[in-house]
Amino acid sequence: PGAPLAVVDPGASFCWLLVGLVLVVARKPPRWRLLVAAGAVGAVLLGSHAAWMRWRSDRLDAVFLSVGHGDASIVRLPGGRVAVIDGGGRGRGRLVVGPMLRRMRIARIDYLIVSHVQSDHWPGALELAREFGVGELWYSGGACSNADFREALARLRESGTRIVDAGSGDPIVRSGLQGWLLRVLWPPGGSGSCDDNDRSLVVEASFAGTRILWTGDIEETAEHRLARRVARADILKVAHHGSHTSSSAAFLAAVAPSYAVVSVSKYNRFGLPDEKVLARLRQAGARILRTDRDGAITAAVTAAGPSVNPAKRL
Ligand SMILES: [Zn+2]
Known part of the structure; x- marks a missing residue:
């Protein structure tokens, strides 16, 4: 029982x-x-x-899940490889992300990506590692005082998962014959802590001319440095749940997203997303989708471009 x-x-x-x-x-x-x-x-x-x-090779599917306060996305790459970018807070991997993976007939995660080691991003991801095979785990490296996280990494390493320090500054790029590309744009390397918002992994997935950008919880300092090297993206997972500390006008001008996905809890004491951020996103020309109002948000990317739909309106 x-x-x-x-x-x-x-x-x-x-x-x-x-x-x-x-x-x-x-x-x-x-x-x-x-x-x-x-x-x-x-x-x-x-x-x-x-x-x-x-297993189809002509389409990339991305799902931005509704996990309350936190982030969790599934990316089915053309040809069948799978990336999961964050898994939400405690319980969300087991109760939200895992069931969706099974529904998508996915039994193995090729790239399990933890943007940074904070409680609304990593616990759910490592719950998935108990239920699904994991090829590689990427995290932001650096000093990591979180004993639970370190223990989980050690267990995964023992079971054959390749642990990738994606914050070391070495280029992390994966690609497929179908033309998809998955790569880490940030952080640039150097010392720091694995739970630092500004060292969140910024991950770009691209296929058939469409780019999707996940920005973890980066704030204005990281955005300022990233704005010089980032390309335009069609879909932006808005940084830090729509907090006023992120989504600066200069960064949004560089990314110029057509769609902005805000992963946010319906009931949060932080007042997220911030009204000023929503205004800046609108100013940048983005259509705003929110996991608190729209539920999970799906993006199907083909040669015809992205088709983005909120689950509640499907
Ligand atoms: Zn967060």
Whole structure:
């Protein structure tokens, strides 16, 4: 009693198969067998569609999940590799991100990325590492006083996960034959702490001319230095949950996002997102989407560009 049990949304194909089996067992007359055959064909077609969606090479899918105060995103790269960028606070990996991964038929995370070691970003990510295989874990490196985080890294290293210090200044770039690119733009290296907002990993995913930028909780100092090297992005995960300490006008002018995703809790004592930040985002020409009002936000990127939709309005 009380033990957690992970269940997968069975999907329409499984349900069709189940119906078919029940009918076979019932040994109905021939016309029923015809229905069984039709059900089986339907199941195969739907199963093939699910597999195609999971592994298709002509589309990148990004999901910005609604995890209250915190960040969590899933990126299914063309060809099937998977990145998870932050996992939200305690419980959010197990209860929000994990179920979505299973729904997307994902069993392994190739790149588990922790933007920085603060309680609204990393605990959920490492919950996922207990349930899913993890190829590489990227984090911002530096001095890390968080014993729980350090222990989790040691366990992962023992189980074969490659731990990548993405704050060392060495270029971190992954790419696929399908033309996708995943890379770390920030921090530039040097000493610092793994829980420093301004050393949050800034990650860019690009495919077919569309760029998506995740900025963790960077603040104005980091933005100022990054603005000189950052390219325009179509979709921006707004830094620091829409806090007034981030999203400076100069940074937004450099990024010029068409869509701005604010990952924020409906009930927060910080008054986030800040009205001035929302005004600056509008001024920069961005359409604002918020996880507190819109729920999860999905972005499907193809050669035709990005299609961005809030889950609640799907
Ligand atoms: Zn945060």
